[in-house]
């Protein structure tokens with residue numbers, strides 16, 4: 001089936017077209033470990049069927065066969081899901097889901113550049129996955145909030161305990177989220193934007 | 208009143224010699240003229256030329272209405288990095304226009320965040 005070099009490109013459905021009046025696009029990033037609910041969250045808030053963009057990661061793999069100095073390269077394709085929310089006639093928001101594991105950080109360069117901020121999505125059954133992510137965001141100066149995704153069999157920790165075990169600063173909002181619910185996912189994004197607003201108005205006010 | 212202030216370029220139909228305003232950004236070295244973000248919006252300014260390479264023609268074809276670089280990447284099934292290369296040529300030749308996205312590394316301004324908040328609240 002896949003023998004043709006290029007298949008005809010199918011663009012957006014007419015009902016998915018952005019109005020021509022849109023001039024400004026902003027983005028936020030949802031980041032978390034595998035299976036934490038990123039794709040689900042993006043899908044539940046998006047007005048279009050979520051789309052996927054792929055990047056290829058080439059890694060030199062050191063193996064036992066390298067005696068001759070021949071570098072073996074392995075290629076991995078990493079998918080990023082994203083969705084779109086038209087906020088007004090002029091303004092559109094894109095929501096990207098990206099894996100948080102360290103080996104995917106190469107994806108972050110173009111993605112976090114210019115992003116408003118991030119939602120760190122956490123599965124309470126696997127808290128340790130999120131340490132690296134938050135540290136890395138802090139390093140890059142990307143403001144973030146933490147959303148705990150509600151899996152039924154997850155232990156429910158008091159927020160104070162979560163803050164302590166994940167070392168989340170007091171100022172950073174921590175919210176519960178059900179990524180399957182549009183309103184809950186929307187509220188997660190809203191929490192982020194309110195937090196960004198608070199950061200901006202408290203740091204940029206003239207003294 | 209609460210609408211975002213920035214990024215109000217002229218309507219794209221107007222055209223004119225300054226249509227490559229993104230290229231004229233003197234903070235960037237000439238070898239890297241356009242800084243295209245995954246959410247930079249692209250709009251076609253003309254029809255695809257008959258001799259145009261299929262990928263380029265596809266971009267011009269699907270950007271009748273604004274599409275982000277990420278959306279173009281998804282529809283073309285090409286990595287963002289490849290799409291950016293194609294778009295750089297299409298911007299230079301004037302086949303497409305890029306609408307400013309939020310400048311990198313600046314704290315978003317208050318009006319913009321207000322507009323995002325209101326938009327989300329009204330969902």
Ligand SMILES: Nc1nc2c(ncn2[C@@H]2O[C@H](COP(=O)(O)OP(=O)(O)O)[C@@H](O)[C@H]2O)c(=O)[nH]1
Nearest residue numbers: 034035036037038039040150151152178179180
């Ligand atoms: N119970 C519950 N299940 C969820 C939630 N979010 C995602 N899931 C499920 O968890 C699985 C992994 O989610 P997915 O969005 O693919 O995770 P990703 O790898 O981070 O993109 C899927 O089967 C989802 O249906 C949630 O909030 N609650």
Ligand SMILES: [Mg+2]
Nearest residue numbers: 038039081097
């Ligand atoms: Mg996923």
